[in-house]
Amino acid sequence: MxxxxxxxxxxxxxxxxxxxxxxxxxxxxxxxxxxxxxxxxxxxxxxxxxxxxxxxxxxxxxxxxxDSATMRAERLCELLAAQPGELSLHEALSAALMTLFEDEPDRDWISRARLIRAEPSLFAEAAKADLDIEQAVALEIGRRAGVDGATCLAPRLAAATVVAAIHAAVAFWLDANDGTLREAIGEAMSQFRIADIAPGGA
Amino acid sequence: MxxxxxxxxxxxxxxxxxxxxxxxxxxxxxxxxxxxxxxxxxxxxxxxxxxxxxxxxxxxxxxxxxDSATMRAERLCELLAAQPGELSLHEALSAALMTLFEDEPDRDWISRARLIRAEPSLFAEAAKADLDIEQAVALEIGRRAGVDGATCLAPRLAAATVVAAIHAAVAFWLDANDGTLREAIGEAMSQFRIADIAPGGA
DNA sequence: CACAATTTTGCGTGTCACGCAATATTACTG
DNA sequence: CAGTAATATTGCGTGACACGCAAAATTGTG
Missing domain, CATH: 1.10.10 (Arc Repressor Mutant, subunit A)
Incomplete structure (x- = not known):
């Protein structure tokens, strides 16, 4: 771009x-x-x-x-676009996330994440930023499947659930103090399925 | 209580x-x-x-x-608890949502929902309320499955994805002006799966 | 070095959240 | 039916903040 x-x-x-x-x-x-x-x-x-x-x-x-606490949506979109087209949507998302969370977060990121979960005013502010992320991810998912990511339900649903899964995994990992964040993300992605999107759908 | x-x-x-x-x-x-x-x-x-x-x-x-725009978490929890135990988690959640959205929202609810999506300050405020909802749902899902809904990943993940699916369905329905909200919720729930939770898991 | 573009700064204004104490309203009891 | 305790409303004051506006400082360019 x-x-x-x-x-x-x-x-x-x-x-x-x-x-x-x-x-x-x-x-x-x-x-x-x-x-x-x-x-x-x-x-x-x-x-x-x-x-x-x-x-x-x-x-x-x-x-x-x-500021700068939000994981960059552009990076996730790039990684998603880079996945081979043969993969199912769920597989592609999982693979992209595994790459995105390749390196574990540093102390600043962790303490900031904890603070965001503890302080409602910060949580609210972060939610606004996450909305943009979700929309960007939905657009990329839609492009990948050949449907309109802004209007169709499927890509928006997929984006919303993936972002929610990331949140849940991060929150769990912050509480658990056990294992790597990457593992938590992977476990989360393994516990639900996203239907593949058919380009011909209504 | x-x-x-x-x-x-x-x-x-x-x-x-x-x-x-x-x-x-x-x-x-x-x-x-x-x-x-x-x-x-x-x-x-x-x-x-x-x-x-x-x-x-x-x-x-x-x-x-x-205020009062948030769907009542207590009601969803009650409905979920009322579902027969033989149902899978996904089936129980779907059934509970179908009952929760039995009657279509009124004009005030709709205009408020639109406004919340359009105004970032309202969206942020609503996000805070949704956090409470999510936690309550996670607790109920955990109780249903016999695990701790506050600490285990699975119930929190299920709650997060369900809330996200509801959001996506509502947003889609608000944009589409087509069909009932109930149908949108049902379609959303049919497009992803939540793994059942095994009580014996770590 | 001069000139245009952009950024920083100071100031004023309207709005807001909230603590505190006085007052008014409601609930309870003999 | 008082009288009293509990609770809600109100007015006031204070500290903080977001933001428009215009002057001053800083940077990029020929």
Whole structure:
């Protein structure tokens, strides 16, 4: 799609650095004091930035904490598209997820995931982001099967259940402290089936 | 559990009336002007109540609009528990949902559902409520299968996928304007399978 | 170096969540 | 039918926040 990776101007690099910095500080504050005690003013001060600038990057502190916590939907879509067409939908999704969760998450990701599950305001913010992910996955599933992923029920259902399965697996793994996340994802995918999508369907 | 249904004092009746009234006014304002233009002050004035009292019932206008939009988890749990034990988990869930969605939703429910999907702030608020629903369903599924619905993966996965399927079906039905919601739910449930849960599993 | 584009910043405004204490309403008891 | 305890409503004040707007600073370009 848009691949301007190499020519990344100073401008864009600085913006991304500021954004990542603000997000990291926000997460740390939230872990140390609790989300409700996080103050935008303090985050901005620590990042050497005006408070107004914070709200220039994020509409709320929750958004800052969540930022970059969402697994990238584009990556999942790419992996799904890369699976051989002979595989059933369920097999292709499983294989894509096994690749997506190839490397175990780092400490920041884990503590952030725990925090999101513990704090309703963060959970709500994350749900908004997951909606976009789900739609993107539905579109890719639809493309793969030759149907409209935006309107037909089947691809949307498949996307919704897969995202739900990932959530359940992550939540289980966070609670269980046992085995790898990859294994939890795999076990989840093995415990339900998604019907293949027939292109000729109504 | 707690069954004080008949002896419902004046106090409780008034509270419920005020709550329902505030919620209805909030929904109407949101439909007419958009959520961002809803003012707590106006809702309170129309309900002949102090603005402070509004925040006594709801922590935000979004919560007021959402209130009573969530399908009742207790009802789904009851219906699930009422299904004969010979049925597989998937069959029992399907049957329970068919009963739960026996009567088609009214106009208020539909317009609210549309609004929730269109407005991210409402979607986020609804997601919080759905989390509770999911946990309750997981507990009931676990009880039915004789495993711990709070810790084991299987019941949580089943609950998550079922809730996701309901969401997908509702969203599809709202877009399609074709057939009944009941049919959409049934079609969704027929397009994926949930593994039965073995009580002896680790 | 000058000039255009973009970003940062400060300021003001309207909205909101919530603690607290005073007041009003409801429930209960002799 | 009081009188009293429990609970709900209300007004007020405070801290925080989202966001529009325009001036100032920073970056990209010829």
């Amino acid at each position: 848009t691949m301007d990776s190499p020519p990344l101007g100073l401008r864009e690099r600085k913006k991304r650095a500021v954004r990542a910095n603000l997000s990291a500080i926000a997460l740390r504050h939230a872990l140390e004091r609790g989300v409700s005690q996080v103050r935008i003013e303090e985050i901005a001060a620590e990042a050497d930035v005006s408070p107004r600038t914070f709200n220039n990057y994020f509409p709320s502190k929750e958004a800052a904490i969540i | 707690t069954m004080d249904s008949p002896p419902l004092g004046l106090r409780e009746r008034k509270k419920r009336a005020v709550r329902a009234n505030l919620s209805a006014i909030a929904l109407r304002h949101a439909l007419e002007r958009g959520v961002s233009q809803v003012r707590i002050e106006e809702i309170a004035a129309e309900a002949d109540v102090s603005p402070r009292t509004f925040n006594n019932y709801f922590p935000s206008k979004e919560a007021a609009i959402i």
